[in-house]
Amino acid sequence: MSAHGEPGRDRPLVGRGPELDDLDDALSSVSAGSGSIMLLEGEAGVGKSSIAHAVRTTAHLLGLEVRSASASAVPRRPFALLADALLPARPVPGAEDALGPVPSRAASPVEEELAALLDGARDTPAAPAVVARTEELFTALVRRRGDSGPWLLVLDDLHLADEASLAVLYRLAREGAVERALLLATMRPVPRGAELATVVAAWTRAGARYVELRPLAPTAVVELAESRVGAPVGPALRGALATTGGNPRFVADLVQAVQDAGALVPMPPGGVDVAHDGWVGPLDALVVARLDYLGADVTALLARASVLGSSFVVGDLAELAELPVAHCWRVLRHALAAGVVHARGDRLAFRHDLVRTALYAGLDPAGRRDLHARAARALQEAGAPPAVVERHLHRTV
Structure with missing residues (x-):
């Protein structure tokens, strides 16, 4: 399967062989002639959109019709996602590409009625x-599209x-898989509204295949970085890459930052x-800006947790932040779901x-x-080793 990496999708996708095989x-x-539904979920930047691009590329090679849209690229209004994916683009006066006027195919009666309804609303x-x-019309449009292939x-x-x-996707799920179609949806664990949770549950009952896109393995992280710099990377850069936690977007961000700063030297x-x-x-x-989707309360609490180190006990964080433990847990649930922290025994890391x-x-x-x-006081009261308390006291001056 041909694929490309983030950002720009201009480089080979690495470390995703099993997922690409499943989609193949x-x-x-x-x-x-079968129908199939796949739900691809993973943390922000883990490469969901890159895999979706790879699937589209392979579908084109197999001669399948491809329709797609991204909810992050359409206006926030009713039916915008499905309209962008399924309705033919209408020409904009004066809009041309390098080859001349942008072509558009003729709309079917169902598509014409849908366009009129959407324009009216x-x-x-x-x-x-x-x-x-x-x-009803969007549901019928999806169901009938497989008639032609x-x-x-x-x-x-x-x-x-x-x-x-x-709501349309829920209705489709209640009716079962769409014949002669692969419906592929990508999503993050958060934000996850009640409507989306209902759709995911309905698609699961309809037999959808769930794929969790996990972080890249360390070897794949190095391979991705080397594909971007065009050369083997040395020990210092490998150490920096290890801090990305296998997130392809962070790998790309790190390599780009190093290149922009002129910090790469031959070895x-x-x-x-x-x-x-x-x-x-x-x-x-840049990394902090990438976390905006979590919300200010989550990032503020995580910033305080960063003082405690790479892992921390929630009770210690509550003492440090001067907040109830239950409140900290409620806030950190979002970070857990998003994959920014994970549980390690009685700690979060x-x-x-x-x-x-x-x-x-x-x-x-x-x-x-x-x-x-505050961390020094809280940890001392909790019985932490003196050396740990001293490290915090050293950073108060």
């Missing part, structure tokens, strides 16, 4: 009867989808390594040390010193 099998079964909320009719429908970033599109025989740390500050800022160090660096210096002082 699903495409083959659809080509033979663009500025004012649609009446319940109009919503019901629109939902096998096809692929990719819905990327489903966690951001509008509620009306989710015999024929490799490269980092020569200075001028790239760290810009990378920290940052999955990517890159995230922890970026959050730590982003703390106000005076506030950081105060947090270390």
